[in-house]
Amino acid sequence: MLMKIKDLLMKLFSQRCIEIDEDAEAAIQSSAVSEAIEYGLVVQNHGRLCLKNPLDFLILLANKGLGFEEYLKFIEWKEFEDFIAKVFEEYGFEVLRNYVYSGFKRFQIDVLAIDVASRRGFVIECKHWSRLSNRKTALIQAVERHLQRVKLLDRYCEWLLSIFPAIRKAAYFIPVIVTLHRFPEKVIMSVPIVSVIELRDFVSNIDEYLEELSIARIPCKCYSSR
Numbered sequence: 001m002l003m004k005i006k007d008l009l010m011k012l013f014s015q016r017c018i019e020i021d022e023d024a025e026a027a028i029q030s031s032a033v034s035e036a037i038e039y040g041l042v043v044q045n046h047g048r049l050c051l052k053n054p055l056d057f058l059i060l061l062a063n064k065g066l067g068f069e070e071y072l073k074f075i076e077w078k079e080f081e082d083f084i085a086k087v088f089e090e091y092g093f094e095v096l097r098n099y100v101y102s103g104f105k106r107f108q109i110d111v112l113a114i115d116v117a118s119r120r121g122f123v124i125e126c127k128h129w130s131r132l133s134n135r136k137t138a139l140i141q142a143v144e145r146h147l148q149r150v151k152l153l154d155r156y157c158e159w160l161l162s163i164f165p166a167i168r169k170a171a172y173f174i175p176v177i178v179t180l181h182r183f184p185e186k187v188i189m190s191v192p193i194v195s196v197i198e199l200r201d202f203v204s205n206i207d208e209y210l211e212e213l214s215i216a217r218i219p220c221k222c223y224s225s226r
Helices: 004-016 023-029 032-038 054-063 068-072 076-090 137-153 164-167 196-204 206-212
Strands: 018-021 042-043 048-051 094-101 107-115 122-125 172-179 191-195
Touching: 004 018, 004 023, 004 032, 004 048, 004 068, 018 191, 023 032, 032 042, 032 054, 054 068, 054 076, 054 196, 076 094, 076 107, 076 122, 076 196, 094 206, 107 137, 107 164, 137 172, 137 191, 172 196, 191 196, 196 206
Parallel strands: 122 172, 172 191
Antiparallel strands: 018 048, 042 048, 094 107, 107 122
């Protein structure tokens, strides 16, 4: 039965919609799939099983102590980035996605999330990486480039005011790298490295993270306390 459940999950994540036979029905009833159906992450209808929210289903598997890493390869870039933005929106952040500055020095911000209450701005770089042989080097390079982006965002933040006025409410920016896979490194050069599976915990407990870790905070010149 364990192999049948694994096979079912592999087909579900790779194909997104599958036909249900008797073996699949038995696997559904004895696995986390039934819980995912209850939560609306998977829909069962007319003899078909369709995956509607793959990342939340992976989080469900992780929280239950079940294997999930092998299904990450089926997560597409857009749903990865959309999920990250959605998590910040769930916690009341003002969110801007895929901002591209094409002025004096071109740069792009994947997700910019402003918490008006705490006056914090999170500048998120989304890394949809597979497993890396030179992981540490790649992370260091990604952090260095991201810090440069955040500094450019601060330098040219007035260009965002017309399309994203919430930036005035950010007293400082916190650079964050969000990855598809979990990595042992949690902070590099004062920049948190957060896996997408752990993102909700990071956002909901950000005060604890800021207190325990030496996390970079870059003042925002566009901040207005009014």
